[in-house]
Amino acid sequence: MTQPPSIQRFFNDVSPNSDPFGLLGLDPRNLSDNTINTALNRRLQRLALHPLSATPEAEEVRQALHVAAAQLRDPSVRAELVHDALIPRADPRPENSTDRSRLEQELLAAIAASGGWNARARARIAAIAARHNLPPRAAVTAAASLAGTQRAAPTQPTIITDTQPSPPVLRARAVRRWTALAVMVLLVVSTILLAERLATIQRQFRDSITAETPPDATPADRDSTPATPRAAPPIESDPLRGAAPNPTITPSRRPGPSIVPAPPIGKAQPLDPHTQKWIAAADLLLSSRTDPDEAPEFFLARAIRFARINLAARLLRENQPTAAEDALRAAELTPTTSSPRSLDPSHDPATFTAPGLEPDGALALELLTLRRNSGRGIDAFKSRRFGTRTLGPADCDAAAETALVGAVRELRLLGRRIVTEQSDNPAMINALIESLPHAPRQPANSDLIEEITGRTLPDAESADWPVLARAALIERLAELLAPEQLPDTDRFAGLLAAAYGGRDDSTKPSTQSIEAPPDSTSRQPVADDPLTAAHTLWNDTLAAAAPLRARRDTARQVDSVRRDREARLRFASGPIQQFVAEQSSIADLLALLVRFEQPQANPLEILNKARSDRRTAHHVFRQIEINERAITRLWRLRLAGAPEEQAP
């Protein structure tokens, strides 16, 4: 019996030519209705668990299983099949079967040589019949039978004789009747399913064009203007709009990357303990409310907790439950914010324009007098050191002016020495900014700014130099002043980078790393770059979305997300906004993945909420928290198959 060609795709232990016993995995010697039903159910369950269980091929196999079971339930057919299976097949051919086989070959050769069943073939067959002492009519009838049928059962004689069929032949005929019936049923079912599939493909193609043709589609993509009015999409539209991918109907007969969607995890399959624990932690955090008016660093602290939850989800997905547990434990802790501290007076911007306090001004008096005297008496400064105390704004102004616009080289060198020794003094950077407009564009001045700021500048004659030199000084000033103004920000950025990068300090948290003392925040270099970590995570997510890029409709959606990402990164200003751009794009891509894997899920609602919240956010840290929360909700959907509101 020939089984559906795709049977081995679902049951690799079943041969395409298996009999009903082989198909159902039954022993012919131990057969009853119960065993048949049990075997059938076992096969059907196994089929249902297969990722392609909803495809037309699976339906064919399902029908074949039912037919096989029906054959075995019929007592007479079962007896014949058992007989065939247990007793070696008796050769039904008579003794002269060799001669008949030779005769058949001659007849077939004659038909073939004549180019088919025609008059010339009949004449040749008559000649062959005469040679074998057969009546011409019998030979012609046999040849016609040979020409009209393929050799389905070459062991069966096709020449009509007067001999009666033997009992094994009767049994074989009964089996053939069932086989024919089964084949007919399969043909009808296959035809219906094929037609349905074709209709689905056509509908999906039409829908995908409807929704996914990009705004800047080429003229070739356009068609005549539709006559019917179109309703514009609702405000909360997104790249997910359009044809929903339906991975349950994805029979890919072409070679290439096959799309095997993950089976939906929901009530049908119990969640493993690690996932359950993750869901509990995520739900707890998601249930927390955010006051939009609270201090921005609290947004960032909460975003870190969400980022750790999201890291745990990624680790679970990568089958690293232990590391996921560590990340979950880290997520339970809220990073501490620093208590307000009194500013270092030298880092208080208000002092830069205030009248100098003693001893500020003393060095200024010396330097200005020296300049007035064209450097006379400069030798007295040669052995002095200027880095022993933080100079005030008046002294810094005088030193910066001397360094940049001093009339005598020795004066300028003295000024540069003072500036260099005070390079960590924000008042000195401020003084350089104020003196630069009066300074000549000389290599020596450019070198001084490079040394102070740590930036590389173009040639001093370059057209870009004035902008870049001023920008370098502003950047350096901000680096010196900002950590005093926002003491937690860089530490939190480092923790966020750790969660994104999945580093040990996040996956194996210690009190030291999570609850860093406030004193350690000031002027501490950033532990890692969150933007680089976000770039990496985007690339990882894009790699995970490879199956989506193999299909035309979902590939367009991925391309749309990539275009949006490029536009965001182009428009974003500075590392924080660029991080938000990456985060938003990661959320968009994750939503596509969720939608692809679970067509019944609705990640669009999560994205729309995040977009709406981002739109009304007044601080970029709030946007970071909004995005991280949305990503947690998407992971919740991906791992548990339901949003947190519907959680049991």
Add this chain to the structure above:
Amino acid sequence: MRHAPPRPDHASTNRIRRFLGRSRRFISFVTALLLFPMLLAASPADQPAVPNLRARLAALDGSDPLPYFLLAEEVASEMRDHKGLALARTLFVLAHEIDRASPHPEGLARSVYLALASIAENEDERDWLLALAGSPPPTIADQANTATLITDALSAARAGDGRSAAQLLDDPSAAAALDRLRRSDPIALDLLLSARDKPSCPICANRRLIKSKAPHPAEGREDPDLVCPECRGNPGPRLTADQYTATIAASSMLLGARHETWSAQAWLDRGAPLRDPTPSELAPYFEVDPQALRWQPELESSNPADGTWTRVGPLN
């Protein structure tokens, strides 16, 4: 000799009459000359700048984005007042949304962004729309002169050098940057503008040193120098921390400074949120309901741009 009695001075009277007559004609001529442009200006009130605007608006049925777009271009070009530009923006956005929803888009999106950018209300909005259109951001060379100019003016203002600040601000290219500052950093702008009028240090005139009246022992008969008792060697306005930060933030924005640390960026841009430059944000940004595609005119109004957009269903 008797003098003939004086004749009535007919010549003078005639001259006066002629003068008055000429004056009347002159006055009439001048009056007509003045009234003519006013009459010309008054006539368009009866004849709208966009022909058949009301009928063309009423004919829009949401089936095709092109009529929305073409009418928007015409309105944006001919009706430059607030109502006209608002109507043009809505028409552009609706064209964008209808095209997005279409199974066969006309590819209007980029044209819409550029058209909206051309009538943007401010630089930030224009930059956002250009980003949507995929246009490259302005390079350093595009804004180098202006950025340097304003940064130096701010430095001069902080240092109390009002004269230099004023000279820099008189440069014609400063106007656009000042307009940008007006929205992004009003504190810095106030400081900059007030620096023009601020005198230098009244005691030392920003020289920071003054001559002592008492002879300095080390300098013999020459008057010795002293640090100015007024400014203590640090002339310029006394700024609060917020004011100072505003000036640095303004320079940072104009120069396109690239801050590596989050604290530096958040300190200077005060945590400015990212506005999403994605097509789905266009309608919410301009507060346009993409499903309100039908125009409901305000019949009592003489201005054809008066009306509302409604969510009436399709015609057929």
